[in-house]
Amino acid sequence: MAAKPQFVVIGGGLAGLMTTIKIAEAGFPVQIFSTVPCRRSHSVCAQGGINASVNTKGEGDSPQQHFYETILGGDFLANQELPKGMCEAAPAIVFMFDRMGVQFNRTPEGNLDFRRFGGTLYHRTAFAGSTTGQQLIYALDEQVRRHEAGGLVQRFEGWEFLSPVSADGPRCVGVVAQNLHTMEIRAFRADAVIMATGGVGAIYGRSTNSVNCTGSAQSACYQQGAVYANGEFIQVHPTAVPGEDKTRLISEGVRGEGGRVWVPKDGKPWYFLEEWYPKYGNLVPRDVASRAIYKIVYELKLGVNGQPIVYLDVTHIPRDRLERKLAGILEIYEKFIGDDPAKIPMKVFPGVHYTMGGLWIDDRHMTNIPGLFAAGECDYQYHGANRLGANSLLSCVYGGMVAGPAAVVYAKGLTNGAYAPPPSLLEQAARREREYTARLLKMDGPENPHILHDAMGKMMIEHVTVVRHNKSLEATDSQLCELQQRWQKIGLPDRGGWANAEVLFARQLYNMLQLARVITRGALARNESRGAHYKPDFPDRNDAEWLKTTKASWTADGPRLEYEPVNIKYIEPKLRSYV
Amino acid sequence: MTTIRLKIRRRERPDTSGYWEEFDVPYRQHMNIISALQAIRRSPVNAAGETTKPVVWESNCLEEVCGACTMVINGKVRQACSALVDKLEQPITLEPMSKFPCVRDLIVDRSAMFSTLKKIRAWIPIDGTHNLGPGPKIAPSVQEKAYEYSRCMTCGCCVEACPQFNDRSPFIGAFAFGQVELFNSHPTGALNKYERLDAIMGQGGITDCGNAQNCVRACPKQIPLTDAIAGLGWETTKRAIHKLLK
Numbered sequence: 079m080a081a082k083p084q085f086v087v088i089g090g091g092l093a094g095l096m097t098t099i100k101i102a103e104a105g106f107p108v109q110i111f112s113t114v115p116c117r118r119s120h121s122v123c124a125q126g127g128i129n130a131s132v133n134t135k136g137e138g139d140s141p142q143q144h145f146y147e148t149i150l151g152g153d154f155l156a157n158q159e160l161p162k163g164m165c166e167a168a169p170a171i172v173f174m175f176d177r178m179g180v181q182f183n184r185t186p187e188g189n190l191d192f193r194r195f196g197g198t199l200y201h202r203t204a205f206a207g208s209t210t211g212q213q214l215i216y217a218l219d220e221q222v223r224r225h226e227a228g229g230l231v232q233r234f235e236g237w238e239f240l241s242p243v244s245a246d247g248p249r250c251v252g253v254v255a256q257n258l259h260t261m262e263i264r265a266f267r268a269d270a271v272i273m274a275t276g277g278v279g280a281i282y283g284r285s286t287n288s289v290n291c292t293g294s295a296q297s298a299c300y301q302q303g304a305v306y307a308n309g310e311f312i313q314v315h316p317t318a319v320p321g322e323d324k325t326r327l328i329s330e331g332v333r334g335e336g337g338r339v340w341v342p343k344d345g346k347p348w349y350f351l352e353e354w355y356p357k358y359g360n361l362v363p364r365d366v367a368s369r370a371i372y373k374i375v376y377e378l379k380l381g382v383n384g385q386p387i388v389y390l391d392v393t394h395i396p397r398d399r400l401e402r403k404l405a406g407i408l409e410i411y412e413k414f415i416g417d418d419p420a421k422i423p424m425k426v427f428p429g430v431h432y433t434m435g436g437l438w439i440d441d442r443h444m445t446n447i448p449g450l451f452a453a454g455e456c457d458y459q460y461h462g463a464n465r466l467g468a469n470s471l472l473s474c475v476y477g478g479m480v481a482g483p484a485a486v487v488y489a490k491g492l493t494n495g496a497y498a499p500p501p502s503l504l505e506q507a508a509r510r511e512r513e514y515t516a517r518l519l520k521m522d523g524p525e526n527p528h529i530l531h532d533a534m535g536k537m538m539i540e541h542v543t544v545v546r547h548n549k550s551l552e553a554t555d556s557q558l559c560e561l562q563q564r565w566q567k568i569g570l571p572d573r574g575g576w577a578n579a580e581v582l583f584a585r586q587l588y589n590m591l592q593l594a595r596v597i598t599r600g601a602l603a604r605n606e607s608r609g610a611h612y613k614p615d616f617p618d619r620n621d622a623e624w625l626k627t628t629k630a631s632w633t634a635d636g637p638r639l640e641y642e643p644v645n646i647k648y649i650e651p652k653l654r655s656y657v
Numbered sequence: 658m659t660t661i662r663l664k665i666r667r668r669e670r671p672d673t674s675g676y677w678e679e680f681d682v683p684y685r686q687h688m689n690i691i692s693a694l695q696a697i698r699r700s701p702v703n704a705a706g707e708t709t710k711p712v713v714w715e716s717n718c719l720e721e722v723c724g725a726c727t728m729v730i731n732g733k734v735r736q737a738c739s740a741l742v743d744k745l746e747q748p749i750t751l752e753p754m755s756k757f758p759c760v761r762d763l764i765v766d767r768s769a770m771f772s773t774l775k776k777i778r779a780w781i782p783i784d785g786t787h788n789l790g791p792g793p794k795i796a797p798s799v800q801e802k803a804y805e806y807s808r809c810m811t812c813g814c815c816v817e818a819c820p821q822f823n824d825r826s827p828f829i830g831a832f833a834f835g836q837v838e839l840f841n842s843h844p845t846g847a848l849n850k851y852e853r854l855d856a857i858m859g860q861g862g863i864t865d866c867g868n869a870q871n872c873v874r875a876c877p878k879q880i881p882l883t884d885a886i887a888g889l890g891w892e893t894t895k896r897a898i899h900k901l902l903k
């Protein structure tokens with residue numbers, strides 16, 4: 079081969095960094111793009127921990143058990159091949175981070191300590207204080223920096239991916255990206271591109287996600303022919319704190335350490351989760367807990383002070399234990415709300431949290447477009463209809479471990495020369511994006527893009543989260559179409575050519591609206607209840623008709639939905655119950 | 658109170674001069690500086706009633722853990738997400754950090770900090786990401802100490818507050834010492850501790866610290882930077898003597 083294959087990774091969270099390291103370890107050059115410096119990616123937010131069945135507590139835990147609970151937790155919608163590999167690799171992944179110097183909590187013997195998380199009866203979650211995600215992403219960022227110092231990795235931090243470049247075939251041959259400060263738009267050639275752009279929380283306006291989790295990048299791929307799978311599966315975390323600017327998560331780790339959920343009833347605390355689910359109690363999976371809280375608030379009208387609020391209580395836990403195990407988490411609450419959780423029960427309500435759906439990928443993490451891969455929260459594998467706590471950091475890292483080497487194998491397999499795209503193709507792609515940006519800059523209608531964003535978010539939270547009705551889903555979809563019309567009439571309050579956040583946001587908003595329709599139409603079509611997707615009119619899971627993956631393809635008339643069977647090779651679907 | 662008053666230090670481009678612009682923003686309970694800036698974006702009109710360009714800033718996690726939204730608020734460097742309006746005196750002044758090149762409005766370029774991380778070799782040189790079993794055993798007490806340093810989010814508060822750090826001085830800043838301490842205290846990291854010590858010796862290194870202790874007071878994560886500085890001061894002295902005798 080004359081020239082070495084080149085790789086582009088989009089996203090510097092856990093998934094993108096792990097992918098980058100794997101490619102660099104194989105000896106190939108990688109360019110990694112991220113809108114924010116990698117170590118400021120959303121992965122820093124993860125508080126609770128990362129799962130691995132190391133069985134340090136002698137409870138008889140095993141990767142098989144982890145695998146089983148992951149599939150059960152996902153209500154059997156996950157294809158089983160990749161999750162099986164993930165659960166088997168988990169102990170080695172946690173050990174890898176341990177070797178990288180992550181400051182995991184320790185047992186008195188000096189071993190890694192593990193805590194309990196939702197959807198399991200085992201102590202399976204390794205944690206570094208209450209900032210596990212931060213510690214893990216720093217560890218990977220540091221290793222990438224080492225490869226950068228070694229000359230294999232080039233960082234493009236402060237660049238936003240705009241679109242993939244496809245050659246006939248189709249085949250992905252590069253990307254177009256824009257510098258957030260200079261606003262320069264450039265095409266980058268690559269033999270393989272790996273998307274690792276995280277979740278889509280911003281489609282719901284306020285969520286527990288970071289500001290840049292817009293899904294805009296995934297949407298751009300979708301609009302160019304990449305299939306988007308299981309869009310309708312969005313996890314709503316039971317314990318979050320709604321705020322003006324964002325919804326802040328109170329980690330499941332709080333319940334893992336003994337936190338209890340209650341509302342006042344007849345003048346006394348009613349621990350409804352413990353009463354309804356005696357076996358798992360406060361640690362039922364997230365979809366179950368969120369629905370229970372909705373029932374308390376909206377059906378039984380027992381919300382605290384008549385508001386959409388329940389208590390999450392740790393006041394019974396000794397302060398020194400709280401400080402040792404949960405300091406960072408409780409600090410967030412105190413910092414943003416002003417009450418001390420050790421003294422006053424926290425006020426929480428479910429909030430949009432995690433994107434189970436994402437770019438469709440095969441078992442090598444390649445999308446339906448050859449050369450375009452995806453890993454991390456932006457892909458759809460692993461979590462089925464509902465993700466178990468502390469399984470996401472794991473799936474992001476494992477996904478990178480599969481996607482990186484698979485991209486290398488793919489790129490090496492390209493016959494030299496025959497596949498090299500003409501340079502004009504890349505230049506054309508860049509020119510198209512420059513022209514589009516120029517058109518955006520000229521938009522001078524009456525609509526403010528941020529106000530449209532608020533409208534979209536409000537509607538999506540109201541109708542496409544915990545409880546879903548076909549009538550309102552239909553209405554939501556047509557309102558999304560209206561918002562798309564209104565988008566055509568936006569006016570950009572900033573037309574400058576330097577660090578113009580508005581023009582980038584206008585583009586993101588357009589892309590978010592496209593994906594919002596994928597989520598809504600997917601939910602409308604799926605007439606059953608499974609995991610995070612719950613329809614009172616179809617309260618049961620319906621395997622005969624719906625044990626299948628939703629696959630959405632972009633068309634000018636909106637998403638076209640198709641379905642494919644789920645791989646249930648290892649575990650037969652059975653009733654999911656936590657009672 | 659129905660509105661709050663913000664006074665923002667603005668700048669169009671790195672090569673243009675800065676100016677102040679004031680804004681009145683509707684007050685909401687529990688609001689923070691980020692939500693005030695978001696309100697300006699929804700309606701970019703200044704206090705004089707003139708339409709203006711929305712203010713730009715950096716942010717991501719909004720939970721004070723990514724470090725992005727650091728700025729100078731009422732004269733104090735801190736994160737905008739955890740700056741609650743109820744606790745701030747008005748008018749609230751917002752300025753970009755002064756120790757880094759300003760890109761636009763409240764956005765600065767902190768890439769110097771990332772270069773420093775490269776310079777001090779802030780990583781553990783593992784043999785590879787393949788399965789080599791667990792790392793070394795570590796006592797909980799050692800982990801608890803190291804954990805404090807591991808929370809550094811490269812926000813830059815410590816260097817903004819430091820009298821020694823500015824764009825004309827080569828001083829690398831306190832966060833770097835915290836990171837060296839973190840990696841040198843890890844059993845595997847200690848294997849390369851001299852490389853890191855060497856990186857903080859000489860010009861711009863630890864001897865340039867004037868011991869003002871502003872850094873530790875400014876750090877939002879209460880990282881014991883001055884402990885690190887004291888410990889590393891001693892370590893580097895030992896190292897220097899050792900090198901002399903060689």
Ligand SMILES: Cc1cc2nc3c(=O)[nH]c(=O)nc-3n(C[C@H](O)[C@H](O)[C@H](O)COP(=O)(O)OP(=O)(O)OC[C@H]3O[C@@H](n4cnc5c(N)ncnc54)[C@H](O)[C@@H]3O)c2cc1C
Binds near residue numbers: 455456
């Ligand atoms: C508050 C919170 C707590 C959590 N706690 C846990 C936990 O305890 N355990 C667990 O397992 N999981 C947890 N999760 C989930 C987990 O943190 C995420 O799923 C995971 O970190 C996602 O990693 P990622 O690498 O896929 O994406 P991210 O970390 O979101 O990274 C995405 C990257 O893509 C980049 N990017 C995005 N768009 C573009 C673009 N257009 N151009 C260029 N770059 C782009 C971003 O800059 C970023 O670098 C939590 C999530 C939240 C919200």
Ligand code: SF4
Binds near residue numbers: 818883
């Ligand atoms: S002690 Fe003073 S001089 Fe030294 S780093 Fe801290 S603030 Fe700067």
Ligand code: SF4
Binds near residue numbers: 812813835877879
């Ligand atoms: S040491 Fe503290 S103040 Fe300095 S960069 Fe790190 S977190 Fe910020």
